[in-house]
Amino acid sequence: MNIFNQARRTLGQSDPNFGAPLDTTHGPILYVEGVTVSFDGFRALNNLNLYVDEGELRCIIGPNGAGKTTMMDVITGKTKPDSGSVYFGQQINLLELSEHQIARGGIGRKFQKPTIFEALTVYENLELATAADKRVWWTLTQSLNSSQRYRIDEVLVQIGLADLRHHNAGALSHGQKQWLEIGMLLMQNPRVLLVDEPVAGMTGEETEKTAELLVSLAGDHSVIVVEHDMKFVRSIARKVTVLHQGSVLTEGTMDQVQNDPKVIEVYLGE
């Protein structure tokens, strides 16, 4: 029966889960509870618990191999955990959904390496990401309406690429690619933005601009930033979560976290 349902989903592609508005009456928009993921015996995530409130800007730090990327993989449906649960709002069980459904539902993700469509122009990249009907037939027969095109112009200004709209995305600088990818996330009208190492390889000026951009996004969206650059984290962070060996070591403001003896041990002990 399962296979039959999947067939219907492939062919018909309705997204029954996203009919109703997201229920965030209890505060958090994202619930990650008791999640464990192991690869060949190695536990990438170990009973991880994480709650993110609506409109929050959360920074997640942790040494290499702490499980930051795996956590994002689980939330976005790329990796299915061995155990635990992940809920989006009160109602939606993310573990039952596939990547594209999660993306359509309002969780956007920026990858560690900038992944944009280099063969397309800046404008086309944003066009692709636009929250519109993403089923095959509609994309074949319909182009975007004027409000959607207006939204693209808005975002182009927001990410500072308005002048480059008809340039090939492949020709952009590293920083511009990162912004374009954030812009693509914005086009999806997401409720939650997962941003993986947004300032890696950026110049100081670019980093500052990125920080401004992310801070301005919080409030309308919940933003989760994974980053190594402590200076950057300090400049934007309100609440910081430290991951270590696949679970949460501590949570709090930047100052609390930096003075926590456990954190000092983990970072200095390496």
Next chain:
Amino acid sequence: MLTQRLLLSDRGGMIVLGLIALTAVIVPILNLAVPHDSIFHVSTYTVTLLGKFLCYALLALSVDLIWGYAGILSLGHGAFFALGGYAMGMYLMRQIGDRGQYGNPELPDFMVFLNWDALPWYWQGFDMFWFAMLMVLVVPGLLALVFGWLAFRSRVTGVYFAIITQALTYALMLAFFRNEMGFGGNNGLTDFKDILGFSITASGTRVSLFVMSALMLILAYLACRYIVTSRMGRIIVSIRDAESRTRFCGYKVESYKLWLFVFSSVLAGIAGALYVPQVGIINPGEFSPLNSIELVVWVATGGRGTLFGAIVGAFAVNYGKTIFTSWSPEAWLFVLGSLFVLVTLVLPKGLVGLVARFKRTNKTPPNDTPDNTPKTPTLKPAEETH
């Protein structure tokens, strides 16, 4: 608006389509209206040969759509071509009626030979032209739907997909070689007499089939242009270049691949259906993996990722094949083999890319206009990851 989108923005395509349309008008006149002894007369043999090439071009177009744009390399597209051909062949077999060697009004000769006393159920209805034409579309489409659904659903991509499509056509070839399948076994379907009441060998019929093939190719080209210039077209290119990113943008990648694959295989089926009455035979050899991979080389030679490149490639390689095989059949395989190697090594964008490069060096310095062909690194040993 639509003309701008489909034609005017595509200069190479306009030239190629123009040439095809011109041939479709001139060749029939030169064949039917010009007397035989005139040097301007085009023989029926040449008409059929050109018709064959047009079918190949349509087939190449179908492969280019999925390989050039979506990055799905199918090494089994010959199977869809052959299935379309068999559907047409079954109609033509039924049209023979009692003019076969055994004079059986119902059964084709090979079934009489096998001592069958009734038509198998899957031969029912093929005496009606509309039904056979429906099957030309449905059979390849359905196979592509089921196979593609199974493959794309489990995220079989790249070389894995190439290999299992090759296995698919290989399996079909083995199956169709069996007499018990009821498709004429080794010999396939042949000895056709007429189509829609017109004798299949008559010049008039041949010319009509030729014109039909040209029309079909032009229509299919415009349909493909419509797809690749739509929003869907850009999504497909995105899937080719960054599948996972596209998925995280909220697109159901499997569905896009699946429908494109189905459409492409239907085009291949149509090509096969037009091909069979012109060459007068369809046999399991059409399923051979070599055929399928050869047609990929047509596309690569012409230049994949540009629709007209596929047409150019199909004509160029098949014309070369006709020349070479008449000169020395052994040499052809050497040439074809070398073509595989040369195109991948030094001509990653095919003939079309070569012309473009030539024009660019002659005119302006390279600009950064939107480039729709797949990214292909220049010729140098790989340095980084595999």
Next chain:
Amino acid sequence: MPNLQWLLKSLLGLCLLTSLAHSAMAQTDTESDKPTSTATTEFETLVHELPKGSLSKRGQTIKALAMVNDERVPSVIEALQQGNLYADRGNPPTVAISSGKDAFIDALSGEAVAADTAEKLKRIPINNRMRSQLRTLLAAININHAQPDIRLNAVKQLISDGVDDDSVELLKTRQSTEPDAKVRDAITIAIALFNVESEDPSARLDAIALFSGSLEPEVRTKLTELATSDDNKQVRTKAQQALNAIEDRIAVYRFGENVFFGLSLGSVLLLSAIGLAITFGVMGVINMAHGELMMIGAYTTWVVQQIFPNQITYSLLIAVPAAFVVAGLVGIAIERGVIRFLYGRPLETLLATFGISLILQQAARSIFSPLNRAVSLPDWMSGSMEINPVLSITYNRFYILIFGLVVFFVLMMILKKTSLGLKVRAVSQNRSMARAVGVRANWVDALTFGLGSGIAGIAGVALSQLTNVGPNLGQAYIIDSFMVVVFGGVGNLWGTLVGAMGLGIINKFLEPYAGAVLAKVLVLVLLILFIQKKPKGLFPQKGRAAAD
């Protein structure tokens, strides 16, 4: 059908006519013989008698000859039975045994016959009845032979010819003195087969009891006959029971046979797939010319045998390393010339190597002709090991199975224990890191590809022992080998082993029900369905790296 009957009838008539003519001639012959015959041993006289006279007279001579106690008797009777006994028209005639093309040995002296005499030799004619008479006679002689396997064959011969009053006596005498258990069991069966014809139902029952578990086809025929048409009810039930027991045993052996054939096919798949597993699994390179590298290995075997036509027995010892080197060098040339420009572009690699495969095939056609070449089997590879009448194992398949496993484990060792293996694994996991610690990645690539290709060459040697060698040899296996790699999982040699053996066995078990072609089709369909459940094969690489 009527045509055939007519043909048989006319042939029979012809035989009758000729035998009449012979007997007429024979009478005059014997008259003239007598004065010249000198005093010789009885054996020599009888041998000299053989070519003469009618067929019926020859039959009597043969019977008399069989009674003579002379060590030369079996060879003469055997030669006569197989149509290898020749004689000229001399007086006394020279009687000679053919020992190969145009070579004869004198039946009496055992010396080679001079060429001028040999020219006049003519085959001594026998008919079908005599042929079976001779077979029985030979069996009777051989039943007391010193070697147990000759005795066993003699008893089996008697069983298939039918045991009569004479031979049962022979068997009974031998039974008491026979030292070998296998021969004794066979004799028991033979005597029981005689006794089961007895009028007395209890004697028949005793005989049936002796049949338990015998796999001789004659026993089964007899039991089936008894179970359906014996007039005694008890005999019928007993016979049916015995038959059922035998059928069960046969089912077990049939199963064993299928497993063996499956493993044998699996070993061929394994040999052809492990080379691929290295180039595809470890290096990520699709090599469509892999089948043609196997073809090169097979042709190398043929060339080696052409160079040393008298050393067929040892030819494989030379062919295996030679094929490894030749195919390996071709592989390295392919890697350096084409593939290294295409790393990271698997689809282009696939197309380019396919082109190479076309070129190699056509080259083989041009150099060696499009016709198949037959590679000879060394003696130790030919023939089969008969485990029982139902199950026999051909040596070539058996040795290739062993060989496949040996190659597999040697390769495993190379990858695990040698420094080349370490470097190969390092480069395949992280190219730039390996380069940073001083591994010459280009060099490792070339060697790895050479290794994979060399193994393809070895696989070709093995294949040449199973099929004819031709330009299309490789094509037949390439798709199957890829299926093995896909089934087993990329980058894991154990997966290749399990995949190859698994596919081999599945294939052979489907064949009896579906036929060879349909079995293949079914396996392909099953495989496509299998990928649904496990897209990365039986033994997937796990971890974050494998996810991308």
